[in-house]
Amino acid sequence: MPLSKRQTLTQYLIEQRRRFPQASGELNALILDVSIACKGIARAVAFGELADTAGNVGGDINVQGEVQKKLDVVSNQMFIAATEWSGHLAGMASEEMDGPYQIPSAYSRGKYLLVFDPLDGSSNIDVNVSVGSIFSILRAPDEVAASHRDVTVEDFLQPGTTQVAAGYALYGPVTMLVLSVGDGVVGFTLDPNLGEFKVTHAHIQVPVDTHEFAINASNSRFWEPPIKRYVDECLAGKTGPRGKDFNTRWIASMVAEAHRILMRGGVFMYPRDTKDPAKPGRLRLLYEANPIGFIMEQAGGRASTGRQPVLGVKPGELHQRIGLVFGSKNEVERIERYHHEPATRDSGNPLFGERSLFRD
């Protein structure tokens, strides 16, 4: 059935479920609960300095070693409150919690795992730039779903290819929910009159080519040679090897960059670099790279570590960081090619430079 505009999220999910006559409806119910959390966070964000949720949590840093905003904590609570009661979850994991969250004994436990970054880009809250929530739904291992035992870190360490659904909400001039249940990507806009998400962007596709790239250039001295080469070639514009001019964008809110790229193409890079050898990348595999990667691939784009598809990476730990490159397919493939090409004298490879060959 063609996807009609102005369908509600509930209608969309019911129609998706018809593809799987045996489906119990639990996944749909879980996604609807997540959407309620997102509506709550959208309201909390909208009050800004008027609410006592503005500012940092007194001296607190999260397990990532980052300053926690009050809204990070509030958003985390909203995800938990909207979903823990339902009986669909075996457990949760979040950027803002040190370890897995156990479903309290007052509630029954189910077969899904919910993994989320409750507020991405929260360092932008004070300057009123778009932020968002990112989520990923995995199946709990069968034995966990059958025994209802507490979840362990190991239960969450699944490659992104196993995601059942993923999405994000973007709290910008309008609130949007962008979702994939493995059948393409659909964008919903929150109708403020009804409080309902309605289909406004059916079948989102990322253009395969682009002339726009996003990277935090202040890290350029730490980039590896293939990234340096790619950016240099883009900056050389019409007179360089690419033969065309490029634009740059950097919002410092990954979810907002992902949305721009879904709407009009582009490439986003937060690659592995040499800035901090303890951190193989800035963004987190489970909460950021995998769900956004799933959305990109479902929309005909590509998501990569720079070397391999990010969705194929088996996580080693819950809060694992990773290099991430995503967006228009031809550009991401080009960046992967640069990583795999043998070093040449003009590629800027450290093999031929003054800097050490023995990088991480």
Ligand code: AHG
């Ligand atoms: P979070 O707010 O969840 O910690 O994530 C912020 C991330 C991401 O949204 C953004 O792309 C990146 O951090 C910004 O990094 P820089 O501060 O290096 O620009």
Ligand code: MN
């Ligand atoms: Mn984030």
Ligand code: MN
């Ligand atoms: Mn966050």
